[in-house]
Every structure is written in C-alpha cells, then in structure tokens.
Amino acid sequence: MTKHTRRKLLGLFVATMFVALCWFTPIHQLASIPQELRILQGTSTALDIGLHSFATVTTSEPAVVSVAGSPEAKVASRLKQPLKIDSGKTGSADLQVKLFGMIPVKSVHVNVVPDLKVIPGGQSIGVKLKSSGIMVVGYNLVKSGNDSISPAEQAQVKVGDIITAIDGRKVKSVEEAAEWINKAGKAERPLEFTVKRAKQIMKLKVKPIFDKDGETYRIGLYIRDSAAGVGTLTFYQPDYGVFGALGHVITDVDTGQPIGVGEGQVVHSRVTSIDKGESGTPGEKRGIFIDEDQVLGSITRNSDFGIFGKMESLPDNAKVRQAMPVALAEQVHEGKASILTVVEGQKVEEFDIQIVNVMRQKYPATKSMVIKVTDPRLLSKTGGIIQGMSGSPILQDGKVVGAVTHVFVNDPTQGYGVFIEWMLNEAGVKTKTSAAS
CATH class of the missing domain: 1.20.5 (Single alpha-helices involved in coiled-coils or other helix-helix interfaces)
Structure with a gap:
C-alpha cells in the first residue's frame, strides 16, 4: 500500500x-444546549448533556449557580434524568462540561435574574391622557377679507406636529393656546412656536389673523391636547408600586401619531355592551368611566408596549389577588393558556386560549406570539378578540406570560400578544442581572 x-x-x-x-x-x-441561559432567582432548570458516563460539569460561581447542589458534579452513568441546575443569588456564572474531567466540550453562560412576581389584572379601566403639548390634527381656513387661509399652514406647521411652547412658554392646553393667540393677534405681532416633529425640534413664526365669523384671532389649526378611552389592566407590581396596561401605544385618532405623556390617569370603567367581531370588522367593548374621583393610578409613559405608571394598590374586582410568577420570554411555549378580561360590567373572568406560535425575540418587539381564542363562551359573546380587550393578561403554567395586543382583522378568533417581560422593562421593573443590588 x-x-x-x-x-x-x-x-x-x-x-x-x-x-x-x-x-x-x-x-x-450536547450541541442543542444553548450557549446562554437565564434562570429566575430561587428556581431550578434542567440540562440534558447526554454524555452520562463520561461528563463532569463545573460552575465558576457556586453562590450564583450550583450543579446538583455542589460546585462540581460528576454525571454518573446511572443518572438517566437531566442534570439539575439550581440558582442562588443574582449574577452570572459559567458552566463547563468536560469529558473525563479533562477535555472541555461545552461552555454555558448562565444569568440568574431577579425572581419577579406580578398580580395579573384583567379589569376594565378608563384611560385619560393629557399630551405633553398640543397636537396639530388638521387645518382650519380663516376668513380674512376676500380670502380664506391658514396662517399656520403657510408657516409650515404640519399635521402631526406637537406644539410644545409658544413664545418660549410651555403650552399645556388648547384653552391656554387660544388665549395667547388672541392676545398676540390684538398686539399685531407673530408668535414663535416650538414644534416637535418626529425627533426634530424646530421654531416657526406664525402671525394670527382676525376671524370675522368667530370675532377672534386664529392661526388656522385644529388642535387637541388630550385623549380618552377604555382598555384593560395587564398587571400591578406591588413591590415597585407600578402598573402596565393596553399592551400597545395610544395614538391620536386623526393623525395616528403616538401621544407624548404630559399627565394621565387611570380610573374605574364598566363594560356596557359588546359589538361582536366578524371577519373584516373588528368588534369592540363599549364602556363608561365610573367613580372618576377615585383615581387608580397615574400614567407616566406611553410606549409601543402600552401605558405604564404608578399605582398604590390593587384595583377592585380582581379575580387574582396574589402575586404570580412571570415567565421569561424563552419560557413561553405553544399550547394551552388563558386570558383574564371583562365582557360584562366589571366582572373579570378567565377564558381559554391557545398560543399557536411563539416568536423567539432576543430584543423587545410588540408581536411576540400568535394566540387563538378557543373558549366557547368568549367566542359566543365577542367572536374572539375585540377592541378594548388589549392588555388582557395571558396566563400559562401558573405564570403571567404576556398580554393581548391586536386582533387579526380577517380572523377575529386570532391575534397577537406581547411578552410580559417587555412590558415589565417598560414599567421600570428590569429583568436584567444588573437590576440586582
């Protein structure tokens, strides 16, 4: 040879x-074991490393992660079950898998994150939101002599702009803006508008003109300073004194632009009727505000993931009154689940759903899972997911895993949900190791 x-x-x-x-x-x-792993503090997980007769697993930080109760564990041939990994204090550690105690074959970086619990909501809530400035929602032609013009449009003020200040003074209401505009008109001088457009801040000069029909000075704009509606509370976190609701951003009804929070309140609401959803026509909860003098919470943030703010105590009519553990994004799985929501009056009820698809998101995004309503009672009452149901908490395996966000227009039995982890981050309740003190 x-x-x-x-x-x-x-x-x-x-x-x-x-x-x-x-x-x-x-x-x-061995190849299927992830390179990174997260565990909630005080809980355990399992790793099936496969090489039962030859492997040894060690941890770099026994106080953070222990292997079968010790800093080193030899995986015996009689061990047919996955190896138990226990979490200790928050922090990070590296697990090293070695063959025959000498040859490294796998390394897993483990993060132990704070064990968070929330009280799931489901209550119908009334939302009152005051914008940080006044929103431009349209143009209004003002009669001046033989012409009809919009001075603000001519000054390049655009629909969707936020007027945050007039002549250097913060403007908080439509009434305040109208007063300043009329005074400037009488003095025959222009106003300097500080305008927020997307991420740009600009200053524009607008001179009011006298409107003969209204007998006052105007600038030719339709403006709005607030929004209100009915939604669903997702969670209350008693340790932080915060809440989350809706699961999606509140936008202006005319411009579609997100409303910046100047101030806002959450109050009690009662569902009065249901418009059942059908293919091509989303349904809707109809509700009214009640006991408006009893403010449940203050809104401090309006983001893609919902509204968030401070809340001192759990609102009335809760179906669940004890805090439940939350699921990390990677713990949510396809299968049976349920939602908490109101379809009549103020009674929170639990309804069966199915999580039919889970998106593996490393970074926050609003469409985390596809859900399908399977509960005959809810289907009979609403046809599936309807407007006003957004924010209804999703429960699975005894944990709060997310919230309802959107309905599929062509199939009201299905819609999207967002991971509860992303909502908690927006509320200031961090699910990161660095949140530990």
Whole structure:
C-alpha cells in the first residue's frame, strides 16, 4: 500500500468517524444546549448533556449557580434524568462540561435574574391622557377679507406636529393656546412656536389673523391636547408600586401619531355592551368611566408596549389577588393558556386560549406570539378578540406570560400578544442581572 493510499484511507476514516459522531445522540444533545441561559432567582432548570458516563460539569460561581447542589458534579452513568441546575443569588456564572474531567466540550453562560412576581389584572379601566403639548390634527381656513387661509399652514406647521411652547412658554392646553393667540393677534405681532416633529425640534413664526365669523384671532389649526378611552389592566407590581396596561401605544385618532405623556390617569370603567367581531370588522367593548374621583393610578409613559405608571394598590374586582410568577420570554411555549378580561360590567373572568406560535425575540418587539381564542363562551359573546380587550393578561403554567395586543382583522378568533417581560422593562421593573443590588 502506497503512502498516498494510506493518507486517503486515513482521511476517509476520519470523515466517517466525524459523520458518525454527528449522528451520535449524546453529541446531538450536547450541541442543542444553548450557549446562554437565564434562570429566575430561587428556581431550578434542567440540562440534558447526554454524555452520562463520561461528563463532569463545573460552575465558576457556586453562590450564583450550583450543579446538583455542589460546585462540581460528576454525571454518573446511572443518572438517566437531566442534570439539575439550581440558582442562588443574582449574577452570572459559567458552566463547563468536560469529558473525563479533562477535555472541555461545552461552555454555558448562565444569568440568574431577579425572581419577579406580578398580580395579573384583567379589569376594565378608563384611560385619560393629557399630551405633553398640543397636537396639530388638521387645518382650519380663516376668513380674512376676500380670502380664506391658514396662517399656520403657510408657516409650515404640519399635521402631526406637537406644539410644545409658544413664545418660549410651555403650552399645556388648547384653552391656554387660544388665549395667547388672541392676545398676540390684538398686539399685531407673530408668535414663535416650538414644534416637535418626529425627533426634530424646530421654531416657526406664525402671525394670527382676525376671524370675522368667530370675532377672534386664529392661526388656522385644529388642535387637541388630550385623549380618552377604555382598555384593560395587564398587571400591578406591588413591590415597585407600578402598573402596565393596553399592551400597545395610544395614538391620536386623526393623525395616528403616538401621544407624548404630559399627565394621565387611570380610573374605574364598566363594560356596557359588546359589538361582536366578524371577519373584516373588528368588534369592540363599549364602556363608561365610573367613580372618576377615585383615581387608580397615574400614567407616566406611553410606549409601543402600552401605558405604564404608578399605582398604590390593587384595583377592585380582581379575580387574582396574589402575586404570580412571570415567565421569561424563552419560557413561553405553544399550547394551552388563558386570558383574564371583562365582557360584562366589571366582572373579570378567565377564558381559554391557545398560543399557536411563539416568536423567539432576543430584543423587545410588540408581536411576540400568535394566540387563538378557543373558549366557547368568549367566542359566543365577542367572536374572539375585540377592541378594548388589549392588555388582557395571558396566563400559562401558573405564570403571567404576556398580554393581548391586536386582533387579526380577517380572523377575529386570532391575534397577537406581547411578552410580559417587555412590558415589565417598560414599567421600570428590569429583568436584567444588573437590576440586582
């Protein structure tokens, strides 16, 4: 046999062994272990490393992560179950898997994050939101002599702009703006508007003109300073004294622009009727504000993930009054689940749903899962997911996993949900290791 032939045979042998190892079940199990892992503080998880007869697992930080109760664990051949990984204090540690105690074959970085619990909501709430400035929602032509013009439009003020100040003074209401505009008109001088447009801040000069019909000075704009509606409370976190609701941003009804929070309140609400959803026509909860003098919470943030703010105590009519653990994004799975929501009066009820698809999101995004209503009672009453149901908490395996956000217009039985973890982050309740003190 020539030297060249021996090399070819050796190469073929190595290639064959490599393919065989790739198909070897323990190697498959080892490869499937993630390089990074998160565990809630005080809980355990399991790793099936496959190489039961040959492997040793060690941890770099026993106080953070322990392996089978010790800093080092030899995986015995009799151990047929996955290896138990216990979490201690918050922080991070590295798990090292070695063959025969010497050959490193796998490293897993483990983060132990604070064990968070929330009280799931489901209550119908009334939302009152005052914008940080006044919103431009349209143009209004003002009669001046033989012409009808909009001075603000001519000054390049755009629909969707937020007027945050007039002549350097913060403007908080439509009434305040109208008073300043009329005074400037009488003095025959222009106003300097500080305008927020997307992420830009600009200053524009607008001179009011006298409106003969209204007998006052105007600038030719339709403006708005507030919004109100009915939604659903997602959670109350008693340790932080915060709440989250809706699961999506509040936008202006005319411009579609997100409303910046100047101030806002959450109050009690009662569902008075239901418009059932059908394909192509989303349904809707109809409700009214009640006991408006009893403010449940103050709104401090309006983001893509909902509204958030301060709340001193759990609102009335809660179905669940004890805090429940939350699921990290990677713990949510397809299968049976339920939602808490109100379809009549103020009674919070639990309804069955199915999580049919879970998006594996490393970073916050609003469409985290696809859900389907399966409960015959809810389908009969609402047709599925309807407007006003946004924010209804989603429960699975005894944990709060997310909130309802949107309905599929062509199939009201289905819609989207957002992970509760993303909402907690927006509320200032961080699910990161750095949140520990």
